Amino acid sequence: MKKEFLYNEIAGNIANKIKTGVLKAGERLPSVRKLSKEHGISINTAKRVFLELEAQSLVQSKPQSGYFTSPLNYLKLPLPEISQPVPVANIREPDELMNGVYSTMGRRDLTLFSIGVPSGNLLPLAKLKKEIVLATRELKEGGTEYEPLQGNVKLRRMVAVRSLAWEGNLKDDDVVTTNGCMNALALCLMALTKRGDTIALESPCYPGILQLAVSLGLKVLEVATHPVTGIDIDALTKMLPKIDVCLLVPNFNTPLGYCMPDESKKEIVALLSKYNIPLIEDDTYGDIHFGNERPKCCKSFDRDGNVLWCGSVSKTLAPGYRVGWVAPGKYKEQILKLKLIHSLSSTSVINEAVGNFIMTGRYENHLRHLRRTLQENYQKCADAIAEYFPEGTKISRPQGGLALWVEFPKDIDTGELYNYALKKQISISPGRIFTLQNQFHNCMRLCIGLPWTDDLKLKLKRLGSLAKMIRN
Incomplete structure (x- = not known):
């Protein structure tokens, strides 16, 4: 070894x-x-x-x-409760709150605990710039031509090679490039559903996925989740007669950060395949594991092409590059048809640069440093929460990813906390935006992708003081 x-x-x-x-x-x-x-x-x-x-x-x-x-004081804090969404489709978006949170993107005057991406200080910006220059030189016509519909060959090959680490065993021909992971998820949903169909999602769920489902006219069924093991398979099983498609984030789901056990992934793949219900798997966070090994995906257990595996480098390397992909299994032709209609081609220079960055080994070197930093950030944030937040606070114990889920006592409304915090130049993500139902009002998600400093610790202390003030 x-x-x-x-x-x-x-x-x-x-x-x-x-x-x-x-x-x-x-x-x-x-x-x-x-x-x-x-x-x-x-x-x-x-x-x-x-x-x-x-x-x-x-x-x-x-x-x-x-x-x-x-x-480790944070280990004394209890875990958040198992979510208990009602088993009926619900479409009550917290539009005003969500729009407020995401309107803060890019603001340099705020501490953005609200936006779930790593800070530029944690990214290899200089090396990426060099790759862009190199790609411009090497590509035909400087990268100004359309690339093939299926996407950049080098990038697809590298995605396929990296799938060996989680027993995906993909080939480059199995992969279609997209403009980020959300574009991949959108293409999958458009290919598999029509207005009025029903989708099963984890609860809590990333707000962008909720908005996408609603915008496509889908009915949303939220499934109960455990903060450590993920989706409640019994609850999902009871919903099977009602659902047309399922979309899950099994590895380091945001906001809870759990990693579903391999047995659960395997069981869900078999269950959905039996009922011919497609599974869209968002694996955006799979590479940001805190353990020694990258976890398997649901796609690892897919034997009949029923899992559409989606990923990107938006949470690991370059959020603004919008580089993503999907391995759509037996639905490949439908995905290619929709890509032709909606985007035709991805950005040639960017995809070539990212493909080369992965091929040279720089990506894996970067990931090793990023994983360690994010794990350290989680522990330091959690210790600050244990020290400064109100008595009765509960927190998740993410096994990877970028999110820390905080559950306050019931008498603290994080929508109200959001407004007070914003006046102190701090932005958070209130729990209500992670659901279409009347729940998670006392919860919030904090991004752990910010560089740890004394000032960041002070901001967490200030958040704790504001929460106590609201409670009083």
Whole structure:
């Protein structure tokens, strides 16, 4: 095993024991020399393991004494409740609140906890600029021509190659490029549904997906979800006679951040296939895992082409590039027909640049740094919440992604909190925008993709004070 992977594995195993409480706060860890001997690694590699754990705020060193586990106060906070949406289609969009939240995009005067993308400070901007220049030089006519309808060959090949990591085993001919993941989801829904059809979605659900479904005239059935394991399969099963299509975000769903167990993914794929109900899988966050391995997708278990797997680099590399894709299985011809009508071609230069960035290995190197930073951000945000937010606050424990879900006591309305926070130059995403039903009024989503600073901690402290003020 390569030293890089061995070091990551050892650090990951110790980190998992700390987070799950196997190793208690203040417990002494093996010495550098003992760790080296136990695992057959060099002293320098053993030191690197502890430096990694220290960077994640999981351990702390004491001079002349060694390393000890850090107190993780956020682990004392309970998990949010299992969602309980009513089992009927509902179309009550919180338009005013949603429009207010998304109108803040791009504002430099606000701390944008509300927008679920990584900060530009966490992205390899200089390297991306070089790839754009290179793509312009290498493409025929400088990239001004239309590319093939199915999309850039290099990008599709790289998406297919990366699918081997989660046992997707795709070929480049299985992939169609799109203008971001939302465009992929839109093409899928337009191909599979007509006005009046019913779609099953997780509850809570990303607001953009809710808006898309409503704009296409679909009836929305929200399915109960557990904050750790995801969708309630029994609840989904009861809905099967009513639904025409299902759209899920199994890996690090926003806003809860859960990762559905492989058994659940496999069961859902088989269940929907049995009833010939297409499954659209949004895997936008799959590459931002906090564990050692990238999780499998529902597509990993698809044997008859019933899963339309969608992804993008919008949450990992370049939100503004709008580079996405779909592996539509047996629905490929319908997707290509719609792409021809609605967009014809993706942006040649951008897709070539991203394809090359992935091919050279720079993407995976970037992801390693991004994953570690986001995990550290989550832990620091969660600790600040444990310290400053009102008693009775509950938070999710995301296993990856960009979101942290906060559930306040019932007497705190996050729509009201949003208005007060905005006056303090802080923007949040109130829970009500993640549903079409009358729920989640006491919840909010916070983006963990902002660089951690003392000022960011101060903003969280201010949010906690505002929440307490509203409660009083």
